Amino acid sequence: MAKPMAHTMAHTTASTSLPAAPQHDPAWLGRVAWLSLAVVLLWPLGLATEFRPWVLFEAGSLKVTGRFLASFLPPAVAPDFLLLVAREAWRTVAIATAGMALAFCIALPLTLLSVRALSVSALAGRMAPGPFWLRQVTRWVLILLRSVPELVWALVFVRVVGLGPTAGVLAIALTYGGMLGKVYAEILESGELHATQTLLRNGCSRLQAFAHGLLPQNAGELTSYTVYRWECAIRSSVVLGFVGAGGLGQQMDSAMKMFNGGEVATLLLVFVALVALADRISAGLRRALG
Amino acid sequence: MPGQPPATPVPPHQPPALSGGRWLAAALLGLVLASFWSLDLQWAQFFSLDAARSMGRFLGEFFPPDTSPGFLRQVAQGLAETLAMSALGTLLAAIAGLALSLPASRLHAGERAWARAPTRALLNLLRAVPELVWAGLLLIAAGLGPFAGTLALAVHTTGVLGRLYAETLENAPPGPGAALRAQGVGKGLVFLYATLPQVLPQLLSYTLYRWENNIRAAAVLGVVGAGGLGQLLAFHMGLFHMAKTATVLGAMLLLVALVDGISHASRRWLMR
Numbered sequence: 001m002a003k004p005m006a007h008t009m010a011h012t013t014a015s016t017s018l019p020a021a022p023q024h025d026p027a028w029l030g031r032v033a034w035l036s037l038a039v040v041l042l043w044p045l046g047l048a049t050e051f052r053p054w055v056l057f058e059a060g061s062l063k064v065t066g067r068f069l070a071s072f073l074p075p076a077v078a079p080d081f082l083l084l085v086a087r088e089a090w091r092t093v094a095i096a097t098a099g100m101a102l103a104f105c106i107a108l109p110l111t112l113l114s115v116r117a118l119s120v121s122a123l124a125g126r127m128a129p130g131p132f133w134l135r136q137v138t139r140w141v142l143i144l145l146r147s148v149p150e151l152v153w154a155l156v157f158v159r160v161v162g163l164g165p166t167a168g169v170l171a172i173a174l175t176y177g178g179m180l181g182k183v184y185a186e187i188l189e190s191g192e193l194h195a196t197q198t199l200l201r202n203g204c205s206r207l208q209a210f211a212h213g214l215l216p217q218n219a220g221e222l223t224s225y226t227v228y229r230w231e232c233a234i235r236s237s238v239v240l241g242f243v244g245a246g247g248l249g250q251q252m253d254s255a256m257k258m259f260n261g262g263e264v265a266t267l268l269l270v271f272v273a274l275v276a277l278a279d280r281i282s283a284g285l286r287r288a289l290g
Numbered sequence: 291m292p293g294q295p296p297a298t299p300v301p302p303h304q305p306p307a308l309s310g311g312r313w314l315a316a317a318l319l320g321l322v323l324a325s326f327w328s329l330d331l332q333w334a335q336f337f338s339l340d341a342a343r344s345m346g347r348f349l350g351e352f353f354p355p356d357t358s359p360g361f362l363r364q365v366a367q368g369l370a371e372t373l374a375m376s377a378l379g380t381l382l383a384a385i386a387g388l389a390l391s392l393p394a395s396r397l398h399a400g401e402r403a404w405a406r407a408p409t410r411a412l413l414n415l416l417r418a419v420p421e422l423v424w425a426g427l428l429l430i431a432a433g434l435g436p437f438a439g440t441l442a443l444a445v446h447t448t449g450v451l452g453r454l455y456a457e458t459l460e461n462a463p464p465g466p467g468a469a470l471r472a473q474g475v476g477k478g479l480v481f482l483y484a485t486l487p488q489v490l491p492q493l494l495s496y497t498l499y500r501w502e503n504n505i506r507a508a509a510v511l512g513v514v515g516a517g518g519l520g521q522l523l524a525f526h527m528g529l530f531h532m533a534k535t536a537t538v539l540g541a542m543l544l545l546v547a548l549v550d551g552i553s554h555a556s557r558r559w560l561m562r
Contacts, residue, residue, distance in 0.1 A: 045377055048374035050436050051440060056432060061432075101322045165330070166332045256430070
């Protein structure tokens, strides 16, 4: 122990007059203890998820994977297939857009019902019990709508209306309606409420106070969030295709099931390009809105 | 009119950013109309008496949910599997994301960082493909079951976390790292003892946030056969076991609500 100490001392006094730096990591015991605890905790996780990476490298699985990956090249570019892809890509965007339009129609009235800033009785202090419970119940409805993943809504609607874009549009409309409503209400309540309250106190109706007080103040943020959600909806409408709601996802699902690597490659490329384009448009719009 | 108070200055009609607002609104309206017009939506079928009846029957079959102990045990197992998938997937993604975020970031101004652009492109690609699509692809290599789902979550989340980590590393205060580098300390040690300790809380917070997202994602991944609650749901719904479907749906909603509640409470607690 003394020898390395002396060595360090000599070394440091030669350059600076700082106290000796420890030769070893002073916290190594703690680090080792945490690491081993983590390994012990990881064991059951691995068991529960059937985590067996070597399965990937077994001869049979390697062969299938290799063949599938090799068939990615060249991507399928037959003219009629490309036409189909273009049509499905548009359908994906259309499902997202139509879903968002309906979601907006669901979200707007629910937002107006649930915003506390538009309560007349709350101006005098506490909100009256009737309006309070109305707002609370509306909030619960919004939470319920958005808690069910859109994929589950889609599964349910595919059963009711059959395969096709209707299920996808409805699924996006319900889940995104819940999300938009909740976030709209949060945005509207987070701002400066003085103008709105003044309008209400001076006898404006709630709708007037909303249109002239709350909305102008928050319009930029509301639009920006809606555009961002539209971008998310495009991503999710592809995913919804996997349960039969039409669009690129449905083509991708069937191409995967047929092990048609070339088609999968084309579809993936188109999808990534579509998402990148939506991302660019959405970012541009949001920047323009400030 | 005489006797009117002097006109107040008229505020500018619109903020300058929205000057193209009318065009934007028109384009949006066009897009929405074109969407509705081009999709062969079956509203008639959806709003018909027949559909209402079948919907009613469908929902009616959900009740009462199957609460036999044997099935509940199965659902609990699915729930545990979902949680395990999300946790392990996020952990793998954190490790891979950290490994990829190093070449994807310029750690100090003088670094050439030649791998930055290609690594970022790779991360973007991983991130652009949703978990469910990854799951569909990985099923071919990993077979049906939670392993494929875990890998799918890990691959997608690696893209997300790698990107976020790289941004954080680049935004870390450069002082301590520069001090060590001036003393001739090697790259790895500079990262471990100067950069990492500074950004660790931020990295952890990103990782936890993604974990929260991944729990939600893991619940539905099974729909393509990648394990967890989603697989139970797709299985029983496919066989029209409506009572069992209702139980699985209930468990899913409970999980999402629980995650939301915990996240909300912990955020509020941290913000105090």
